[in-house]
Amino acid sequence: MPRYASQTVLDVVTHIQRALDPTLAYRYACRVGMCGSCAMTVNGVARWTCRTHVDKVAKDGALEIGPLKNLPVIRDLVADMSEFFDKWAQARGRFEGSATRSDDFAKVAPQSEQREQVDAAIECIGCGVCYASCDVVTWNPDYLGPAALNRAWTLVNDVRDTANLERLRAVAGDAGCHACHTHVSCSERCPKQIAPTAGIAGLKRAVAKAAMRGDL
């Protein structure tokens, strides 16, 4: 493998496909850390390959590259993301508002506590690194996983959303936020420095409050 300065793991994979084995299947799009499609397992750790320099991860010059864990493999380095995104839908990760086009814009103070919670979690681009890093997903395949729960947490804190009770019901229980063991692997590995663990803890509190009010 030719080496050069600032070479990324995605460069290595691309070189393999173009020069060594044209049958190699892998997935990428933007190459600059915006799209989240090039996540793979690099020396045992889920990473964006486009933003991972070979120098930083190749111990003794060796790289072992595989598809993301915790997901079915379509071929070679391509993981099937269907269940990952299906779980976003199961966690009711879709905004549901009540305003119409004739209503004025909602005014949300940037410094409000809820908006700050949203800011901390909203930058997720759905790369699946957290999901592949989560031990609980490995042990309990029904578990919604960090990304879907993080998405639910942003909506729970969205003052415009009208489906929060249904959302809390969707994320409660052994396949939801209560399964999290706070291993913090998701927060440790997230390339966007999001902390899904904190959001999941927030969901646990929100669910408990709803249960104590008798709303759940």
Add this chain to the structure above:
Amino acid sequence: MSFRSDTLLWMLQRASAAVLALCVLVHLVTIIYAVQGGLSAAEILGRTRGNYGWAAFYSVFVLACAVHVPIGLRAVFAEWLAWRGRSRAVALVAFAALIAATGMRAVIGVFAG
């Protein structure tokens, strides 16, 4: 709905953990304080025999364990043994009863012994 019972169990585990944190602290401080003059059965029984305060404290400790431990085991069984459903619930209730019974037997033993 299972999410309601799952949530209730989670809350019970959190609440029992809070009780246990306090109980363990009191228990450890008592041990460290009490063994300074040497550890003997007579000294322990002298402190606990007929003492309703210690009996109440250790009863709470035991019952908190009986609530907390089986809920934790429930997750361990699911994740490590893929054991769920009714048989798991029956086994865990039996285990809770075992912890409560053996623990309370010990509490009664040092209170009345």
